[in-house]
Amino acid sequence: MKKEWAGWGPAGQQAQQHYLIEPRHLAGGGDLRHVTEFLRASGWTDRSSKAGLPVVFDSPDRTVRIGYDPHSQPGGWTIRGNATGRQEAWHATLGKQVPVEIVAGFTDALTRPRSAHAPNVWQPLQHHGWRTEQxxxxxxxxPDGNAVVQFHQDGQGQAYWWAAAQTEHGPAWSAVFTPTTPMHLVQAFTTALSDPQPVMRPRGHVPPTQRIRTTSVSVLPSQLSAWQQARVSAARAATWARNSWASTRPRKTATGPYATAGGARSRR
Incomplete structure (x- = not known):
C-alpha cells in the first residue's frame, strides 16, 4: 500500500520513500535527533564530543545526565539522576535499538514539571490491550506477544523495572530502570511504548522482520523538516513559558506574613 502525503513544500521537490511501521516497539532505533534536538530546545547543555558521539546532555540544574554511545557494550542510552532532596539517585539504560520515539517518551518527561497525579506504570499498557500477569x-x-514490561524481584530482594522486545531472530532490545527511578518517568516510557500510532523510517532502515506491518508513503523533504521543527518549537515554547513564569512569580521575603499587606503586588 502506498500513500501520497499532501505537504507544504514548494513544487519541484523530489518525494522520498518512507515507511510507517507498526508496532512501534519493533521499528528499530531511528534518528537520534528526535531525542537530542528536543533536549537542546528545552535548555539542556550539549556536552557531546566534537564528532557527535558519544552523545552527552546535562539538565539545566545538572542533576540528570543523558548519554548515548553505540560503541560501548551493550551500547545505547544511559540516563543517570543524582540524589536530590527526598529523591534517591537512579539509573536507566535503554538499548540502542529502542525506537527513539519510545526513548523520547522518557527523556521528554525529564524536561517537564512532574504531574500532581499519582503515576501508574501499568495503566497505559492496560489501556492499549497489554495483558497483565501476576x-x-x-x-x-x-498484544502481539513480542514486547514485555516487568517489575522484577529476585531472591535476594533486589528489584528493578525491565522491558524488552523480540523478533523471530531473537532479542531486539531491552531497557532497565532502577527501582528508585521516578515512577512518572517509567509511566512516560510505558505510555510511549504502548502508543498504537506507527512510527516512520526511511527506505533502507526498515528492520528485517516479518512481525511488523509497513505502509509505504511518499514524503517531501519540507514535510519532514516541518514535522521536526514543530516538535522543536513546542519544546522551546514550553521552556520559555516555564522560565517566564519562574522569573515573574512573587518572591518570598523574610518579613512577617502581613508585611506586604499595603505593598504593590503587580507583576511585569
Missing part, C-alpha cells in the same frame, strides 16, 4: 513478578505483555 506472579513472582508483575508482567505486562503486548
Amino acid at each position: 506472579g513472582q513478578h508483575v508482567t505486562a505483555v503486548s
Whole structure:
C-alpha cells in the first residue's frame, strides 16, 4: 500500500520513500535527533564530543545526565539522576535499538514539571490491550506477544523495572530502570511504548522482520523538516513559558506574613 502525503513544500521537490511501521516497539532505533534536538530546545547543555558521539546532555540544574554511545557494550542510552532532596539517585539504560520515539517518551518527561497525579506504570499498557500477569513478578505483555514490561524481584530482594522486545531472530532490545527511578518517568516510557500510532523510517532502515506491518508513503523533504521543527518549537515554547513564569512569580521575603499587606503586588 502506498500513500501520497499532501505537504507544504514548494513544487519541484523530489518525494522520498518512507515507511510507517507498526508496532512501534519493533521499528528499530531511528534518528537520534528526535531525542537530542528536543533536549537542546528545552535548555539542556550539549556536552557531546566534537564528532557527535558519544552523545552527552546535562539538565539545566545538572542533576540528570543523558548519554548515548553505540560503541560501548551493550551500547545505547544511559540516563543517570543524582540524589536530590527526598529523591534517591537512579539509573536507566535503554538499548540502542529502542525506537527513539519510545526513548523520547522518557527523556521528554525529564524536561517537564512532574504531574500532581499519582503515576501508574501499568495503566497505559492496560489501556492499549497489554495483558497483565501476576506472579513472582508483575508482567505486562503486548498484544502481539513480542514486547514485555516487568517489575522484577529476585531472591535476594533486589528489584528493578525491565522491558524488552523480540523478533523471530531473537532479542531486539531491552531497557532497565532502577527501582528508585521516578515512577512518572517509567509511566512516560510505558505510555510511549504502548502508543498504537506507527512510527516512520526511511527506505533502507526498515528492520528485517516479518512481525511488523509497513505502509509505504511518499514524503517531501519540507514535510519532514516541518514535522521536526514543530516538535522543536513546542519544546522551546514550553521552556520559555516555564522560565517566564519562574522569573515573574512573587518572591518570598523574610518579613512577617502581613508585611506586604499595603505593598504593590503587580507583576511585569
